[in-house]
Amino acid sequence: MPWLLVALAPTSALAQAPVPASPSDGWDNAYYQILAESLRRSGRGKWIYTADGHAIGRIADVRASPDGMHELAVVEVRYLMGGGTIALPFYRLTRQKDRLVSTDDRAAILAMPRLDAATGGR
Numbered sequence: 001m002p003w004l005l006v007a008l009a010p011t012s013a014l015a016q017a018p019v020p021a022s023p024s025d026g027w028d029n030a031y032y033q034i035l036a037e038s039l040r041r042s043g044r045g046k047w048i049y050t051a052d053g054h055a056i057g058r059i060a061d062v063r064a065s066p067d068g069m070h071e072l073a074v075v076e077v078r079y080l081m082g083g084g085t086i087a088l089p090f091y092r093l094t095r096q097k098d099r100l101v102s103t104d105d106r107a108a109i110l111a112m113p114r115l116d117a118a119t120g121g122r
Contacts, residue, residue, distance in 0.1 A: 046059050
């Protein structure tokens with residue numbers, strides 16, 4: 001009696017593990033591309049606000065992150081928000097009623113590390 005041996009190979013859909021969502025997935029969205037281009041062209045000096053309505057500060061520069069994965073808005077933070085300079089990734093910014101609004105609240109901005117911490121920061 002002959003034996004029949006059947007090997008089942010995993011299909012490509014089953015062999016791939018699901019990839020967790022990351023903030024960089026937003027770059028596939030045209031919204032972030034338009035926001036990035038707009039801020040590159042005329043973003044310097046524009047105010048950014050927190051999700052709870054506080055003014056964070058003005059955009060000083062727009063640049064790529066050190067790993068090259070994200071665009072960052074470098075913001076000169078108001079003294080009342082902790083002073084110094086922070087970098088906010090574009091995926092955490094939205095436009096609301098002619099304002100640039102961060103998804104962070106005041107407490108999160110106060111807790112963020114400052115880029116100029118070596119020079120005294122706050």
